[in-house]
Amino acid sequence: MIKIIRLSLILTIFCIISAFGLALVYIYTQPIIESNAKLALTKGEQEVLPLGQGKVFQVSPQGYGGPISMLVGVGSSGEVTGVKILSQRETPGLGANIVKILFLQQFIGKTVKDPLEPKQDIDAITGATISTKAVCWGVKDALQRATSEGQ
Amino acid sequence: MSIWRDFNQGIVRENPVLRLMIGLCPVLAVSNSAINALGMSVAVMFVLVCSNTVVALIRKIVPDQIRIPIFIIIISTFVTICDYLMQALYPVLYIQLGVFVPLIVVNCIILGRAEAFAYRNPVLNSALDGLGMSLGFALALVSIGVIRELLGAGGVFGFTLYSPAIAATIMVLPPGAFITISFLMAWLNKLEGKTQ
16 A cells, blocks of 8 residues: 555655656747748738738648648739648648649639639649649639629 | 667667568658658657656666656656647648657657667667667658658758659658558668678
């Protein structure tokens, strides 16, 4: 019995020291981590909405390798002002090419009336139809949310 | 002399990845580019050197029956510290490495060295063993990362050397990790065979 108490006491002491150390590191790093995240978000918002008029939507359509987290800027007259991919897990070399500016640029100026379909008004990425469609859905989703909010 | 041996045995002779074949999970997962491999190596080096040092420091006051839970507490503390620091100081790299930073906890190289070496040896030797082992880990991981990025993405450390369009994409996908690691092991075994 005494042995069990002794062992648990030693283990508890180690846990307390560990928790104390972690708390110190947490207090020091947490403000930096939070400001990093905020900075990344505002920087992204500025990129997709350069004029500052309109609204930024965060959408995450289902891609080939998981959800694609992206920002879509919609201007005050309902047109896409910019698209930015925040995180994605598409196939490297194929689907991961959705982050390329050349691909994302073709969405600029699209409105809710455009079909936003690969091979119609969007040039798909070779070998990555699903990833291309996912980005199209994401933009469509943002545009629809923008119109329903505008009414 | 023995201190030097403790340091360098992990680099080639007992290289954790290519000779002992432990800690393969992060090696396969994050070696798709040289910079990811380097980031992972630095994280593992920090955790391994710190945990080995602390385990060696407290080895005389730790009762034998509960040494494993105590090792795990020490290792997970350093992994969490590493996780916070990386998130604060290198957010881009942290996103790239993703879940594999917290998973350093279960990297068997670290618990293995605590149990097999640091628990039985003085502080200086243990710290050097940790440094040597993590250098061996880094050597293997970065070589695999460089080879895979060179063949699969047409560059090294993010610099493009030739068009990625003609690169063998399979090398940056999971099969490329197995192919690269098996060729490196075969090559090392051949070298070893010659010296014997």
